[in-house]
Amino acid sequence: xxxxxxxxxxxxxxxxxxxxxxxxxxxxxxxxxxxxxxxxxxxxxxxxxxxxxxxxxxxxxxxxxxxxxxxxxxxxxxxxxxxxxxxxxxxxxxxxxxxxxxxxxxxxxxxxxxxxxxxxxxxxxxxxxxxxxxxxxxxxxxxxxxxxxxxxxxxxxxxxxxxxxxxxxxxxxxxxxxxxxxxxxxxxxxxxxxxxxxxxxxxxxxxxxxxxxxxxxxxxxxxxxxxxxxxxxxxxxxxxxxxxxxxxxxxxxxxxxxxxxxxxxxxxxxxxxxxxxxxxxxxxxxxxxxxxxxxxxxxxxxxxxxxxxxxxxxxxxxxxxxxxxxxxxxxxxxxxxxxxxxxxxxxxxxxxxxxxxxxxxxxxxxxxxxxxxxxxxxxxxxxxxxxxxxxxxxxxxxxxxxxxxxxxxxxxxxxxxxxxxxxxxxxxxxxxxxxxxxxxxxxxxxxxxxxxxxxxxxxxxxxxxxxxxxxxxxxxxxxxxxxxxxxxxxxxxxxxxxxxxxxxxxxxxxxxxxxxxxxxxxxxxxxxx
Amino acid sequence: xxxxxxxxxxxxxxxxxxxxxxxxxxxxxxxxxxxxxxxxxxxxxxxxxxxxxxxxxxxxxxxxxxxxxxxxxxxxxxxxxxxxxxxxxxxxxxxxxxxxxxxxxxxxxxxxxxxxxxxxxxxxxxxxxxxxxxxxxxxxxxxxxxxxxxxxxxxxxxxxxxxxxxxxxxxxxxxxxxxxxxxxxxxxxxxxxxxxxxxxxxxxxxxxxxxxxxxxxxxxxxxxxxxxxxxxxxxxxxxxxxxxxxxxxxxxxxxxxxxxxxxxxxxxxxxxxxxxxxxxxxxxxxxxxxxxxxxxxxxxxxxxxxxxxxxxxxxxxxxxxxxxxxxxxxxxxxxxxxxxxxxxxxxxxxxxxxxxxxxxxxxxxxxxxxxxxxxxxxxxxxxxx
Numbered sequence: 001x002x003x004x005x006x007x008x009x010x011x012x013x014x015x016x017x018x019x020x021x022x023x024x025x026x027x028x029x030x031x032x033x034x035x036x037x038x039x040x041x042x043x044x045x046x047x048x049x050x051x052x053x054x055x056x057x058x059x060x061x062x063x064x065x066x067x068x069x070x071x072x073x074x075x076x077x078x079x080x081x082x083x084x085x086x087x088x089x090x091x092x093x094x095x096x097x098x099x100x101x102x103x104x105x106x107x108x109x110x111x112x113x114x115x116x117x118x119x120x121x122x123x124x125x126x127x128x129x130x131x132x133x134x135x136x137x138x139x140x141x142x143x144x145x146x147x148x149x150x151x152x153x154x155x156x157x158x159x160x161x162x163x164x165x166x167x168x169x170x171x172x173x174x175x176x177x178x179x180x181x182x183x184x185x186x187x188x189x190x191x192x193x194x195x196x197x198x199x200x201x202x203x204x205x206x207x208x209x210x211x212x213x214x215x216x217x218x219x220x221x222x223x224x225x226x227x228x229x230x231x232x233x234x235x236x237x238x239x240x241x242x243x244x245x246x247x248x249x250x251x252x253x254x255x256x257x258x259x260x261x262x263x264x265x266x267x268x269x270x271x272x273x274x275x276x277x278x279x280x281x282x283x284x285x286x287x288x289x290x291x292x293x294x295x296x297x298x299x300x301x302x303x304x305x306x307x308x309x310x311x312x313x314x315x316x317x318x319x320x321x322x323x324x325x326x327x328x329x330x331x332x333x334x335x336x337x338x339x340x341x342x343x344x345x346x347x348x349x350x351x352x353x354x355x356x357x358x359x360x361x362x363x364x365x366x367x368x369x370x371x372x373x374x375x376x377x378x379x380x381x382x383x384x385x386x387x388x389x390x391x392x393x394x395x396x397x398x399x400x401x402x403x404x405x406x407x408x409x410x411x412x413x414x415x416x417x418x419x420x421x422x423x424x425x426x427x428x429x430x431x432x433x434x435x436x437x438x439x440x441x442x443x444x445x446x447x448x449x450x451x452x453x454x455x456x457x458x459x460x461x462x463x464x465x466x467x468x469x470x471x472x473x474x475x476x477x478x479x480x481x482x483x484x485x486x487x488x489x490x491x492x493x494x495x496x497x498x499x500x501x502x503x504x505x506x507x508x509x510x511x512x513x514x515x516x517x518x519x520x521x522x523x524x525x526x527x528x529x
Numbered sequence: 530x531x532x533x534x535x536x537x538x539x540x541x542x543x544x545x546x547x548x549x550x551x552x553x554x555x556x557x558x559x560x561x562x563x564x565x566x567x568x569x570x571x572x573x574x575x576x577x578x579x580x581x582x583x584x585x586x587x588x589x590x591x592x593x594x595x596x597x598x599x600x601x602x603x604x605x606x607x608x609x610x611x612x613x614x615x616x617x618x619x620x621x622x623x624x625x626x627x628x629x630x631x632x633x634x635x636x637x638x639x640x641x642x643x644x645x646x647x648x649x650x651x652x653x654x655x656x657x658x659x660x661x662x663x664x665x666x667x668x669x670x671x672x673x674x675x676x677x678x679x680x681x682x683x684x685x686x687x688x689x690x691x692x693x694x695x696x697x698x699x700x701x702x703x704x705x706x707x708x709x710x711x712x713x714x715x716x717x718x719x720x721x722x723x724x725x726x727x728x729x730x731x732x733x734x735x736x737x738x739x740x741x742x743x744x745x746x747x748x749x750x751x752x753x754x755x756x757x758x759x760x761x762x763x764x765x766x767x768x769x770x771x772x773x774x775x776x777x778x779x780x781x782x783x784x785x786x787x788x789x790x791x792x793x794x795x796x797x798x799x800x801x802x803x804x805x806x807x808x809x810x811x812x813x814x815x816x817x818x819x820x821x822x823x824x825x826x827x828x829x830x831x832x833x834x835x836x837x838x839x840x841x842x843x844x845x846x847x848x849x850x851x852x853x854x855x856x857x858x859x860x861x862x863x864x865x866x867x868x869x870x871x872x873x874x875x876x877x878x879x880x881x882x883x884x885x886x887x888x889x890x891x892x893x894x895x896x897x898x899x900x901x902x903x904x905x906x907x908x909x910x911x912x913x914x
Contacts, residue, residue: 024542031547369655371569378565470580471588477628479585480666483577 006399009209011528012183013397015229015286018080022393029387030074036379037067043376048367055365059354062347069344070384072337077391079237080230083283086192094123094187095170098178099157102131106139111519112178113143118524121187124170128160155263158271162260165252173255177246180292181209181522185529190249193283200254200280201272204247205229205396209291210518215407215506216301220294222408225401230391232284240334241284242272246292254280265311265432269338270319276331277323286396293518297510298503299446301411302418309342309422310432316340317426344412345419352416352455355493358485359462370488406502413496414503417451449507452500459497466490566655574661574724581669592632593671599643603673603728609775610798612836614911615863618644618675618873620841622880624663628670634876634892637899640906644730646675646840646873651714652684659721668727675730675777675873677840680706680745680758685714699744703758715762719769728773732801732840733762735779738787752789759792777801779840782826791833800833802826803841804858805875809848811884816849819858827866836870843875843890852901859905 005011044063050056096116100109109127116125125145129136132151140147148167153159161175172194176182190202205228211221228244235241243250245268255261255271257278262270272282295301316339324332357363395401425432466486470479599616602609619642623630628645635642645667650657664674682702687694692710705711722729734745737755741748745755759778766774779801780787791797804823807814818824823839830837844854862869878891892898 020539024539024546027539027543028546028550031543032550035547371566371573372655374569375566467584470584475627475629475632476590476592476670477630477632480577480581480662480669481625481627483580484573484662487576487580 005528008528009207009291009397009400010522010526012185013207013288015082015205015233015394015396016398018082018233018394026077026080026387026390029383029390030078033074033380033383033387034071036383037071040067040376040380043372051364051367055363058350059365062350065343065347067380069337070380072333073231074384074387076234076238076334076337077230077387078234080233080391080394081237082233082394083193083236083285085189085285086195088121088188088191089195092121092172092191092194093170094121094172094174094191095168096123096125096174096176097128097161097164098125098176099128099160100131100136100178101156102133104131104178105517106133106135107517108519109136109178110139110142111522111524112176112181113140113145115181115183115524116145116176117143118184119182119186120184121191123174123187124168126164126168128164130160155267158261158263158267162263165255165260168252171252172249173252174247174249175261176290177292179519180206180246180290181519181524182247182290183288183527183529186247186289187249189287189289190283190285193285194251196281198279198281199251199283200275200278201243201248201250202283202285203232203241203243203249204284204289205232205286206244206246207288207291207396208294209522210293210296213296213516213518214513215502215509216298216411217294217296219407219411219506220301222401222403222405223412224294225395225405225408226388226391229286229395229401233286233394235334236282236284238330238334239281239328240276240331241282242334242338243268243282247290251280254278264314265307266315267311269312269315273315273319273323273327273335276328276335277326279326286394288396297446297513298507299448299510302415302446302448305415305418306422306432309345309419310425312339312342313423313426317429342419342422345416345421345423348413348416349420352493352496355489356458356462358489359466364485370484410499410502411506413499414452414506415448418448445511446507449504452504452507455500456497456504459493462493463490570658570661574665577662577665581665585669590671593669596641596643596671599641599671599673602643606728606773606775609728610836612870615869615909616643616871618642618646618838618871620646620648620873620875620877622877628666630876630893632670634874638892638902640902641671642874643672644675644871644873645670645672646677648677648679650679650681650684651711652681653686653689654684657684659718659725661721661725664725664727664729668725673728673730675732677732677735677779679743680734682706682711682744685711699749701749701754703745703750703754706758707754707761709761712765715765716769719766719771722766722771722774723769726773728775730775730777730799732777732779733759735801735840736781736803737790738784739781740784742781752786755790756792760796763792763796775799777838777840778835779803782823782830794833794835797833797835799838799870800830800835801838801840802830803875804839804843805841805890806844806849806854807883807888808845810845810886810888819854823858824865827869831866831868834868837866837868838871838873839869840873841875842872843877843892845888845890851895852897855898856901856905859902861908861910862905863909863911 044060096119098109098112098116113125113127125143127136127140127145127147128150129140129147130149130151130153132149137147148164150160150163153163165173172191174187186204190204193199193202206224207228208221211218232241232244248268254275257280258271258274261267262274264270276282295304315335320335320339327335354365357365392398392402470486474482602612617635617640619631619635621628621631621634624645624647631642631645647660647663649660660676667674680702682698682705685698687698687710690713734743734755736742737745739746763776766772775798776796777799778792778797780790782802802823804819806817806819806822808816842858844851862872874892876891876893878889878893880888880890
């Protein structure tokens with residue numbers, strides 16, 4: 001029984017404390033990691049590696065951008081910190097906002113509002129509704145929530161939140177995603193931090209309960225595990241933990257000081273950076289006090305990622321230039337790192353192109369021995385894996401979330417076209433329509449699968465071409481001399497294709513996903529604190 | 530204060546632990562090669578084998594078919610020790626990119642190069658290992674690899690191999706070879722040669738009697754030390770089971786006393802000399818004919834009663850008629866020198882090893898010389914005895 005409990009999703013969880021010995025081990029890893037990077041740099045930048053200068057420069061940019069990202073993550077973990085728990089004061093006036101839009105399933109609100117009503121700390125729940133459906137009003141009233149009809153406001157969720165802020169008297173607002181089911185102790189665990197007058201918002205970890213539904217759902221959840229644990233703990237240590245869309249509790253005064261909740265595709269990040277620029281502090285506490293839904297089908301997942309990748313660049317282009325001078329040094333670093341994250345779409349694209357460029361044109365960007373590349377790069381990869389494993393002790397629910405997260409990796413690789421599209425749209429300042437993250441699986445093969453299938457087809461054609469050319473075109477004097485390069489490059493392309501095939505599998509699986517209302521199975525009485 | 534001490538010792542501890550880990554890694558890899566690179570070269574070699582046997586075997590062979598006649602020689606070491614014909618061979622300085630240049634030139638010359646030469650120096654670097662990839666490529670083309678193996682000793686990190694530090698590693702270097710200092714390297718080569726399995730010509734420590742050129746020469750070593758070092762290496766190969774090596778002893782014919790460097794009939798399979806005409810490019814050189822460079826010494830060389838090979842055959846174009854030089858050299862060659870069993874073209878278009886300028890020995894586009902060679906080879910009568 002006890003063993004089973006460890007994996008139970010409906011139990012309150014918190015990440016473990018950060019001890020001195022952990023820091024010691026971590027700094028040692030970091031030291032070895034930095035040495036590995038220096039060693040790699042010493043090997044990489046040699047004139048004899050240059051085959052074609054423009055291509056070598058491009059390749060160096062991709063590789064070193066990747067290494068910079070790895071280094072930033074390592075640096076981030078160096079300040080990993082868990083806030084000391086502060087008991088909530090009695091008698092605070094707290095509001096819970098949850099928003100409903102046309103098309104969202106009523107039964108989900110039934111569950112969420114019931115769970116909100118179960119929250120121990122005295123509060124008022126508001127349903128911010130623009131469905132124009134009387135059934136929503138009825139369900140709000142059933143669970144003692146205040147129903148506010150807010151129709152025709154710009155900016156979807158944030159617009160309604162800002163309108164509602166003007167209508168309430170409470171001092172603190174928890175913005176609850178409607179697909180999240182809060183635990184009764186939610187507010188007890190976060191309100192204490194507001195004793196510090198400078199604290200503007202308190203974010204908790206996001207956790208999910210529908211991972212079991214599909215490959216996509218598991219992958220999407222896996223992608224978030226490390227972020228809603230060690231990564232945000234590190235950002236918190238650097239004074240730049242951000243709000244992340246759901247389950248963030250704000251001080252109303254703080255939101256008012258920046259003219260209300262930010263509006264945009266990455267509204268939470270916009271809100272965070274504005275609050276930080278105004279000097280408000282933020283808290284991230286790695287606790288599981290609610291569980292929600294991740295996209296279950298590949299198409300919805302891609303839409304969500306497109307929204308984020310487009311939105312996050314907006315922070316880079318619109319917010320950072322204005323607010324830069326008001327941020328602390330580490331906040332500057334953090335926001336620059338976060339807002340450029342989705343460049344990974346572009347770098348993945350270039351990285352994927354390298355082997356194909358070689359097969360079709362014979363162009364090699366660098367004159368490097370394959371095995372030397374592996375030997376010199378391996379220490380960085382080894383340290384990166386060790387760090388990844390090591391920081392997993394600070395996952396919010398390690399028993400459940402630990403692992404190599406292959407599903408997440410596959411989805412991340414398979415969504416490179418989406419990230420690329422997002423960044424291109426941002427560069428030309430083109431809009432994508434606001435698409436709410438789907439709460440239920442959507443049928444049909446997602447159009448985002450097309451680039452993946454194209455990639456696979458190109459790969460297979462290339463394989464045929466390689467075999468054909470090595471049987472007929474390539475001259476005998478060159479054959480064995482190029483075996484290692486050709487098949488080395490081929491395995492390079494093959495590694496990505498495995499991940500892409502995983503993505504295609506996820507998309508096809510999504511096609512046949514049975515519709516289900518995951519919340520209907522949840523028994524609120526079984527939540528353990 | 531207490532906090533400062535704590536932080537300081539924390540930081541120191543981290544640095545020490547980090548250095549320890551790095552040292553452990555370094556120590557683990559403290560062989561001439563790390564375990565990972567060893568593993569990767571094994572993979573490379575295996576991939577070549579797999580591709581050759583499953584994919585490339587489907588291909589209609591052209592060159593190795595043309596060289597089909599050579600198969601009986603390269604698979605029979607005894608026959609190779611007293612061949613009944615004369616082989617062509619070549620060194621081409623573009624071999625690391627491909628052997629296309631070799632194939633193109635031999636088509637133009639109407640010859641088959643049975644031997645393809647590589648120059649490998651001793652040392653710790655990856656390019657100083659047994660060139661498995663290249664010998665496999667040469668083998669698949671139907672030829673035998675011919676490796677000039679040069680015991681430069683300064684590329685070994687003696688400290689890394691637990692050997693005493695020497696100021697000049699080449700000084701008395703052959704004594705160190707005899708004492709087994711470099712056995713780790715020789716044994717690795719022997720194992721690789723054995724793994725390759727096909728005939729490999731090895732010309733070890735060539736021009737050992739030239740006092741000006743190479744560090745294994747008389748300025749650093751006594752003649753007897755050369756003999757003993759040679760025997761040490763050949764014995765090591767036999768000990769490791771690398772019986773597929775053919776040993777080529779190669780003195781400089783113009784410097785006398787080379788007989789003191791001869792390791793003995795049991796240790797030598799072939800005798801080789803170079804024959805390069807530098808023309809008038811250097812102060813010390815003039816336009817020498819082939820019979821001046823080689824012919825005048827033939828009488829002494831044939832006394833070893835081993836098959837003879839011209840290991841570098843070529844002429845520059847400065848100071849005379851290059852095509853005529855080739856014609857004179859090759860005209861009735863087998864009739865004139867019955868023990869001469871191989872000639873290796875020195876097709877190097879970028880030679881900067883001798884003078885401090887770049888010399889072009891190549892025949893890649895020298896149609897006049899091609900014609901001269903055609904004419905001369907037409908006059909060959911090979912005594913198949």
